Amino acid sequence: MSSSSPDPRPGQGETRTTCCYCGTGCGVIVRSEGGRVVGVRGDPDHPSNRGRLCSKGTTLPLTMSPGAMAARARHPEMRAARGEIRRRASWDEALDFVAARFADTIARHGPDSVAFYVSGQLLTEDYYAFNRLAKGTIGTANIDTNSRLCMSSAVSGYVKTLGVDAPPACYDDIEQADCLFIAGSNAAFAHPVLFRRIEAARQARPEMKIVVVDPRRTETACFADLHLAILPGTDVALFHAMLHVMLWDGLVDEAYIAAHTEGFEAIRDIAREWSPKAAAEVCGVRADDIVTAARWFAGSKATLSLYCQGLNQSTSGTAKNATLIGLHLATGQIGRPGAGPLSLTGQPNAMGGREVGGLATTLAAHRDLANEEHRAEMAFLWNSDRIPSKPGLTAVELFEAVAAGRVKCLWIACTNPAQSLPNLPAVRAALEAAELVVLQEAYADTETAPFADVLLPAASWAEKEGTVTNSERRISRVRAAVPPPGEARPDWSIACDFERRLLHRLTPPHSPPLVPHVLFAALARREERVGGSGGESPQHLWNEHRESTRGRDLDITGLSYEMLERDGPQQWPFPTGATAGAVRLYADGRFHTPSGRARFFAENYKPVAEPVDARYPLRLITGRLRDQWHGMSRTGRIATLFGHVPEPRLAMNASDLARRGLADGELVRVESRRGGLYVIAQADESVRSGQAYLPMHWGKRFLGGRSSAGVNTLTVPATDPISRQPELKHAAVRVGPANLSWRLVAFAEADEAAIGAMVAALLAAQDEIAFLSVVPAGRERPGVLVRAANEGAPDAAWMTALDGLLGLAGSDLLRYDDPRRGHARRVLVRDGRLTAGRISGAAEVVADAEWLRDWMLAGEPVADVRRFLLAPQRPPDKRVRSGSDPVVCNCFGMTASRIAEGLARGEKLECGTNCGSCLPEVRAIAERVASNPGKMVA
Numbered sequence: 034m035s036s037s038s039p040d041p042r043p044g045q046g047e048t049r050t051t052c053c054y055c056g057t058g059c060g061v062i063v064r065s066e067g068g069r070v071v072g073v074r075g076d077p078d079h080p081s082n083r084g085r086l087c088s089k090g091t092t093l094p095l096t097m098s099p100g101a102m103a104a105r106a107r108h109p110e111m112r113a114a115r116g117e118i119r120r121r122a123s124w125d126e127a128l129d130f131v132a133a134r135f136a137d138t139i140a141r142h143g144p145d146s147v148a149f150y151v152s153g154q155l156l157t158e159d160y161y162a163f164n165r166l167a168k169g170t171i172g173t174a175n176i177d178t179n180s181r182l183c184m185s186s187a188v189s190g191y192v193k194t195l196g197v198d199a200p201p202a203c204y205d206d207i208e209q210a211d212c213l214f215i216a217g218s219n220a221a222f223a224h225p226v227l228f229r230r231i232e233a234a235r236q237a238r239p240e241m242k243i244v245v246v247d248p249r250r251t252e253t254a255c256f257a258d259l260h261l262a263i264l265p266g267t268d269v270a271l272f273h274a275m276l277h278v279m280l281w282d283g284l285v286d287e288a289y290i291a292a293h294t295e296g297f298e299a300i301r302d303i304a305r306e307w308s309p310k311a312a313a314e315v316c317g318v319r320a321d322d323i324v325t326a327a328r329w330f331a332g333s334k335a336t337l338s339l340y341c342q343g344l345n346q347s348t349s350g351t352a353k354n355a356t357l358i359g360l361h362l363a364t365g366q367i368g369r370p371g372a373g374p375l376s377l378t379g380q381p382n383a384m385g386g387r388e389v390g391g392l393a394t395t396l397a398a399h400r401d402l403a404n405e406e407h408r409a410e411m412a413f414l415w416n417s418d419r420i421p422s423k424p425g426l427t428a429v430e431l432f433e434a435v436a437a438g439r440v441k442c443l444w445i446a447c448t449n450p451a452q453s454l455p456n457l458p459a460v461r462a463a464l465e466a467a468e469l470v471v472l473q474e475a476y477a478d479t480e481t482a483p484f485a486d487v488l489l490p491a492a493s494w495a496e497k498e499g500t501v502t503n504s505e506r507r508i509s510r511v512r513a514a515v516p517p518p519g520e521a522r523p524d525w526s527i528a529c530d531f532e533r534r535l536l537h538r539l540t541p542p543h544s545p546p547l548v549p550h551v552l553f554a555a556l557a558r559r560e561e562r563v564g565g566s567g568g569e570s571p572q573h574l575w576n577e578h579r580e581s582t583r584g585r586d587l588d589i590t591g592l593s594y595e596m597l598e599r600d601g602p603q604q605w606p607f608p609t610g611a612t613a614g615a616v617r618l619y620a621d622g623r624f625h626t627p628s629g630r631a632r633f634f635a636e637n638y639k640p641v642a643e644p645v646d647a648r649y650p651l652r653l654i655t656g657r658l659r660d661q662w663h664g665m666s667r668t669g670r671i672a673t674l675f676g677h678v679p680e681p682r683l684a685m686n687a688s689d690l691a692r693r694g695l696a697d698g699e700l701v702r703v704e705s706r707r708g709g710l711y712v713i714a715q716a717d718e719s720v721r722s723g724q725a726y727l728p729m730h731w732g733k734r735f736l737g738g739r740s741s742a743g744v745n746t747l748t749v750p751a752t753d754p755i756s757r758q759p760e761l762k763h764a765a766v767r768v769g770p771a772n773l774s775w776r777l778v779a780f781a782e783a784d785e786a787a788i789g790a791m792v793a794a795l796l797a798a799q800d801e802i803a804f805l806s807v808v809p810a811g812r813e814r815p816g817v818l819v820r821a822a823n824e825g826a827p828d829a830a831w832m833t834a835l836d837g838l839l840g841l842a843g844s845d846l847l848r849y850d851d852p853r854r855g856h857a858r859r860v861l862v863r864d865g866r867l868t869a870g871r872i873s874g875a876a877e878v879v880a881d882a883e884w885l886r887d888w889m890l891a892g893e894p895v896a897d898v899r900r901f902l903l904a905p906q907r908p909p910d911k912r913v914r915s916g917s918d919p920v921v922c923n924c925f926g927m928t929a930s931r932i933a934e935g936l937a938r939g940e941k942l943e944c945g946t947n948c949g950s951c952l953p954e955v956r957a958i959a960e961r962v963a964s965n966p967g968k969m970v971a
């Protein structure tokens with residue numbers, strides 16, 4: 034494999050790199066012209082995807098379009114005091130200012146008065162530079178990452194059982210497994226390319242059994258032979274009951290347990306108490322199904338577990354991971370082809386961050402902060418005398434410490450905590466309280482950006498060099514295809530530049546040995562030890578990291594950038610002298626524990642942190658959408674990516690809506706103990722009664738208004754006692770009517786490049802109104818969709834400003850006003866099509882006119898419906914397109930109803946033949962068509 038480009042000019046030709054979204058780690062080939070990304074295709078030589086990409090990967094070039102790039106941070110900005118507007122600054126000015134403030138704070142309050150909050154989106158080299166800066170140069174372990182919200186329970190699950198944070202299995206095991214046990218993962222949406230492999234494996238071997246454990250009937254669950262729709266948070270009870278069945282049926286592997294494990298007796302004693310009947314009551318599933326799952330798991334020749342946030346984001350996250358791994362140990366389903374536990378990483382480089390020790394609780398290369406020998410090894414490599422011996426503050430604790438004033442300077446890199454952390458009201462208050470917030474970001478308009486005193490523009494995907502590691506321990510090169518915009522710089526380079534400036538300023542007693550001349554000697558010695566070639570660069574940093582792994586379980590001393598260039602992605606460990614990385618681990622039954630034996634983790638089931646009660650009777654669960662990524666700072670500005678799910682929706686069982694007197698499509702109020710928000714409710718039979726489901730992505734831009742900061746306004750900050758991962762998957766909530774008498778729906782086509790500014794201007798006034806949501810919309814012609822609601826009509830100035838932003842002006846503007854009913858309508862028709870509109874007034878009046886929005890988004894001509902544009906009644910039903918007709922196939926723009934119609938007519942449809950991300954939904958539509966042959970059933 035070679036990264037060579039047919040055209041050597043920068044920003045021109047083809048570049049091999051890696052997708053920047055999920056932990057599948059797909060290889061992509063980027064095509065660039067004139068310094069712009071103009072296309073991507075899957076890399077056929079990359080072992081993780083063999084040329085496949087999902088709907089997110091396929092649409093990566095859209096996120097680099099001129100319109101999307103308009104929101105990029107291009108120059109450093111800073112302000113002297115809160116309340117001031119940031120002004121443009123030079124890199125020297127900004128970094129010197131921050132270095133002086135950090136040095137002064139460290140001198141006055143100690144190294145733990147500063148902190149870094151970084152990201153699983155960073156490359157390994159970036160991560161390494163930040164970790165060295167915090168733990169080696171400053172001497173604080175206060176560096177945590179958004180991987181804490183994502184993978185830390187997987188880390189502690191592995192460490193508690195297998196001894197180190199090393200996933201034993203690999204993607205090839207999917208094809209070799211006889212039973213797939215998928216728990217807490219909607220892989221069909223979250224890891225779609227892996228799910229394509231699961232579909233293909235099932236097609237090749239129909240006898241393969243698939244069990245899915247998930248409270249919701251997800252697209253992944255629909256594909257399973259057995260779906261265990263457990264009540265949220267009850268996984269540990271389920272796993273104990275499965276072990277109970279295995280013991281009862283004689284399905285445990287006594288020989289493996291005796292030869293390779295320790296501590297089985299304690300977990301056996303717990304499992305004995307968990308009969309399938311007892312677990313069925315707690316988990317809310319049938320006892321027979323638990324028995325079947327246990328027999329398939331233990332009785333199959335090879336069982337592979339795939340699991341993700343459903344296990345991790347929990348106050349029992351460590352226990353869930355470790356108990357599931359325990360099932361593999363008890364049955365000897367580990368270390369063989371097709372067998373083993375494989376946690377799926379959410380972010381593209383969560384694994385790389387774990388390797389460099391980029392969590393507050395770990396040291397580099399799977400070392401332990403509390404271990405003196407480990408600290409000495411890193412002190413030697415980093416030439417540091419201040420490696421901390423105690424864990425730093427983990428994500429939730431860190432923001433609590435900022436709020437309390439214990440942490441005074443906070444540096445945030447490549448993440449958006451004002452959107453993604455639980456209990457957002459408290460997080461936003463902490464950001465307000467901080468003495469200094471530095472934000473290193475690619476985008477200037479994230480929810481966190483308004484809190485930044487200093488904004489440092491960072492290079493992003495396709496603009497920087499380095500490596501990432503995916504879920505199966507595979508290291509891939511990431512390459513720059515185009516230059517970053519403006520003065521944006523790679524993250525590692527910002528961290529290293531700051532490190533140099535800080536060292537010049539650190540004063541005794543906090544830095545006695547590291548005065549500047551020693552620093553340069555230190556750098557020279559460091560290079561001697563790691564074979565560096567002088568100066569910092571991604572390769573130099575990676576070589577340092579490589580040296581830190583020598584002799585460790587993840588030893589990569591046999592690898593080099595040159596090998597990755599020449600031979601393509603490689604799995605770790607890959608020690609000196611090896612000719613290939615380890616495909617799977619623990620084949621010899623030896624584990625990285627003092628005894629060499631794997632350990633069972635004997636902990637009983639504990640309920641969720643916030644059980645439902647009479648005041649908050651619904652269990653709110655969260656999850657992912659197919660076409661959006663995390664906090665949406667990248668995907669949330671592309672109108673096309675809203676075709677599948679156009680707006681935030683709270684999914685609830687129809688019976689729960691009816692019980693509350695709520696209708697499908699009605700704006701409702703959701704409240705938890707921490708705050709509330711308004712959102713449109715949607716009847717959804719995939720959600721069990723007593724639960725509600727809201728995707729994790731929607732931040733303040735989409736679920737905003739006076740008191741809402743997005744979905745994490747509702748979530749719980751309680752964390753797992755070992756992994757410190759918060760319980761983002763479950764909160765107790767109540768849902769009721771919105772009780773807002775005034776509603777508004779407005780829309781406007783807009784030039785893609787103008788949408789960002791339009792959205793920003795619309796959102797600037799959101800605290801003046803109870804509910805405001807601004808969403809990019811429209812497939813053929815991009816635009817924005819605005820929804821608002823309030824206790825009464827806002828003042829005329831607000832409406833005038835809105836009309837101005839949407840371009841609702843001019844002599845051809847059609848108007849209707851009914852002051853008595855408070856109903857107003859503005860409609861703009863250009864070239865025979867609706868191009869903008871606004872309907873406001875009472876809820877029922879606005880609901881009746883929603884067809885106008887659908888008409889515009891579909892780009893339908895208005896000739897046939899002109900007389901209804903200002904009329905109170907709708908056009909006849911047959912003319913109205915359904916607003917809930919999602920674009921199921923993004924590649925060919927096919928909606929659910931179009932697919933259903935085509936299938937009913939026996940047409941050969943293109944949908945599913947490109948990226949394949951729509952296949953689970955196309956299958957579901959086909960099943961409905963088959964069971965209702967006479968009816969259109971989209």
Ligand code: SF4
Binds near residue numbers: 055056224225
């Ligand atoms: Fe990117 Fe999709 Fe591959 Fe994940 S599955 S790495 S999002 S292309």
